[in-house]
Amino acid sequence: MPQLDISTFPSQLFWLMVCFLALYFILSFVAVPKISHVLEARQDALESKINKASTYREQAEGLLAEYESTLAQARVDAQQRYKLAITSASAQIASQQKDLLDKLNNKLHIAEQELYRTRIEVGAQMHAVAIEVAIGILKKLTGRTYSPTELNYEREGA
Amino acid sequence: MSDPLHQFEIHPLLPLSLDGVNISFTNSSLFMTVAVATASIFLIGGVSRSKLIPDRWQSMTEMTYGFIANLIDETIGLKGRKYFSLIFTLFMFIFMGNVIGMIPYTFTFTSHIIVTFGLAMIAFGMATLIGFMRHGFHYFSIFVPKGAPLYMLPIIVPIEILSYISRPISLSIRLFANMMAGHTMLKVFAGFTVALGILGIGPLVVSTLLTAFEILVAVLQAYVFTILTCIYLNDSINLH
Numbered sequence: 001m002p003q004l005d006i007s008t009f010p011s012q013l014f015w016l017m018v019c020f021l022a023l024y025f026i027l028s029f030v031a032v033p034k035i036s037h038v039l040e041a042r043q044d045a046l047e048s049k050i051n052k053a054s055t056y057r058e059q060a061e062g063l064l065a066e067y068e069s070t071l072a073q074a075r076v077d078a079q080q081r082y083k084l085a086i087t088s089a090s091a092q093i094a095s096q097q098k099d100l101l102d103k104l105n106n107k108l109h110i111a112e113q114e115l116y117r118t119r120i121e122v123g124a125q126m127h128a129v130a131i132e133v134a135i136g137i138l139k140k141l142t143g144r145t146y147s148p149t150e151l152n153y154e155r156e157g158a
Numbered sequence: 159m160s161d162p163l164h165q166f167e168i169h170p171l172l173p174l175s176l177d178g179v180n181i182s183f184t185n186s187s188l189f190m191t192v193a194v195a196t197a198s199i200f201l202i203g204g205v206s207r208s209k210l211i212p213d214r215w216q217s218m219t220e221m222t223y224g225f226i227a228n229l230i231d232e233t234i235g236l237k238g239r240k241y242f243s244l245i246f247t248l249f250m251f252i253f254m255g256n257v258i259g260m261i262p263y264t265f266t267f268t269s270h271i272i273v274t275f276g277l278a279m280i281a282f283g284m285a286t287l288i289g290f291m292r293h294g295f296h297y298f299s300i301f302v303p304k305g306a307p308l309y310m311l312p313i314i315v316p317i318e319i320l321s322y323i324s325r326p327i328s329l330s331i332r333l334f335a336n337m338m339a340g341h342t343m344l345k346v347f348a349g350f351t352v353a354l355g356i357l358g359i360g361p362l363v364v365s366t367l368l369t370a371f372e373i374l375v376a377v378l379q380a381y382v383f384t385i386l387t388c389i390y391l392n393d394s395i396n397l398h
Contacts, residue, residue, distance in 0.1 A: 002166040002270075003338065008186075009272045010179045012168070015187035016267075016276045023194045023251055028243035031201035035223045038208040038216075045210055 162345035166269055166338065186267045193254035193267075201250070222250075226384065233388040237395050244284060245391070249384040252277065256337060256376035260369070268379075269337040271330060278330035281387040289394030300393060329386055336379045340372040 002008075131148050138146050170182035204219025212220060226246045230238040238245075252268060259266025267273050289297040301318040302311065347368060350361035 001163060002168060003272075003334070005168070007180065008168045008184070011170075011174075011181045011184055012186055012267075012270060012272050013276050014176070014179075014181040015183065015190055016273050019187070019190035019194045020247065020251060020277075020280065023197060024243065024247040026194070026198045027201065027247050027250065031198065031205075032223075032243050032246065034202060034205045034208075035219060038205045039220065039223070041208075042210055 160345075160349060162342045162349065165265075165341060165345055168270075185265045186270065186273070189255070189258060189265045189267050192264075193251060193258055196258065197250040197254045229385060229388055233385065234392045234395055238388065238391065241284070241288070241391060245384060245387060248277065248281060248387060249380055252333065252383050253377065253380035256380055257373070259337065259341070260373055260376055266337055266341055268333055269341055271334045274334040274337075275326065275330040277333070277383070278326035281329065281383075281390065282326040285387070285390040285394045288391065289397075292395060293397060297394070297397070300397060325386075325390060329383060333379050333383055336375055340368070340375055344368055344372060 128148075131151055134151060135146050135148070138144070138151075168184045168186050170180075170184050171188060172183035174180075174182050201219055201222070204215045208216060223246070226249055227242065230242060230245060234241075255266065255268040258264055259268065268277075289300065293299075301315050301322065303314060303318065306314050344365055347361045347365035351358035351365065354361065
């Protein structure tokens, strides 16, 4: 069994030490720092990306809140304007209605006055017309032409 | 039929000696060097043109790193981060040694007990040293289990000491035996395939399945060695 050949032991142990130490120094001074540096760089990159993402999200949330408050503000504003518009419009409608009513009343008044005046005028004329008609009737009945004064007199006399 | 143990033989490629001790550069040393080079290229190459979104190679590198980092976090906790490089080196070295050894005509240096023992001693020595550095003399309390009745201590303490000392032995034998047995079995079935001619299709199927199984064992044993090292280290860092 070659494993038990003691004469090879010093050489094997010597080269084991040389190779092991060589590998140890290569790994601890070159490979391990390099690999851990790569892993750290990746970790840092990931963290910075995650941080960036979360700041973006915060910004987006801020914008959303801002948008919502603006929207709410706008709603309140719109409601106020609507109320204002409604009140002003109804006031205008009321005043216009009143104006119209006044005008109509005025016209009615004027018309009534005219009617009254006309009635009086007509009433006055009626007398003359009646006399004339009576004169006509009398003329046909009696064949004599009566003067209005006569008629007035007779009537007063009868 | 070829000797199934022939694959474990060590040949010097470059004879060297230090103070009369033979430290020749052998096929074992060659594949240790290959393992070191492969591990370095795999880990450094993966992140040399690093991207935010990794490609396949970079993902594999990062996953290997993350695998060991997780293992340490789970078994030791945050205090274990300091020893990451050492545990990572241990894992990569054994992993590469086992996996490269699965390639035909290569040499599996983890199939030699002296190598696995050396690795186990690194793990064990590290755990013990860290234990004494962190807790000083108080580290000896690791041999006294919590809640044990006083009159049991004369029996329990020697058992605990024995189990503590056998840690590197069990660690090294587990890895060595797994690797050697697997490779020997593969070689035996491969030998049958050659010897049986047309009937060799049977052992060929077996050795194909065994190869898949051995790749699993190669990865698993590297993992087992590492997690046990982490558990021992946890004992030294957090005592109990």
